[in-house]
Amino acid sequence: MTVNVLGTKYTIKIVKISKCKLLRENNWIGSCNQITKEILIGDTNEEEYFGKMTDKEKELTTKEIMRHEIIHAFLNESGLQDSSMQYCNAWAKNEEMIDWIAIQFPKILDVFKKVGCI
Numbered sequence: 001m002t003v004n005v006l007g008t009k010y011t012i013k014i015v016k017i018s019k020c021k022l023l024r025e026n027n028w029i030g031s032c033n034q035i036t037k038e039i040l041i042g043d044t045n046e047e048e049y050f051g052k053m054t055d056k057e058k059e060l061t062t063k064e065i066m067r068h069e070i071i072h073a074f075l076n077e078s079g080l081q082d083s084s085m086q087y088c089n090a091w092a093k094n095e096e097m098i099d100w101i102a103i104q105f106p107k108i109l110d111v112f113k114k115v116g117c118i
């Protein structure tokens with residue numbers, strides 16, 4: 001599938017980590033390539049990487065990884081990736097910050113909708 005991130009098309013692919021050298025060798029469960037504009041999402045059906053999960057857990061995990069990688073794409077397309085290529089984890093590459101946005105965004109959106117501020 002493809003998504004429009006601030007005017008740039010990103011391709012999102014669900015891949016088996018066992019067959020994806022990039023994810024496997026880096027111990028990643030997802031990635032967002034700022035050059036190729038490709039987002040890879042690890043297939044949660046692979047128990048060796050995700051453990052045994054219910055279908056609902058797989059769905060929620062996949063969605064959370066997608067939000068995480070999409071947030072990276074937004075930061076990339078905002079021109080923030082360059083300033084992140086500095087010594088010692090610039091804020092736009094801070095995994096805690098990315099996770100915070102990815103985890104909190106649906107809740108923030110719900111609140112925005114509820115109060116009608118979006």
Ligand SMILES: [Zn+2]
Nearest residue numbers: 068072095098
């Ligand atoms: Zn990340």
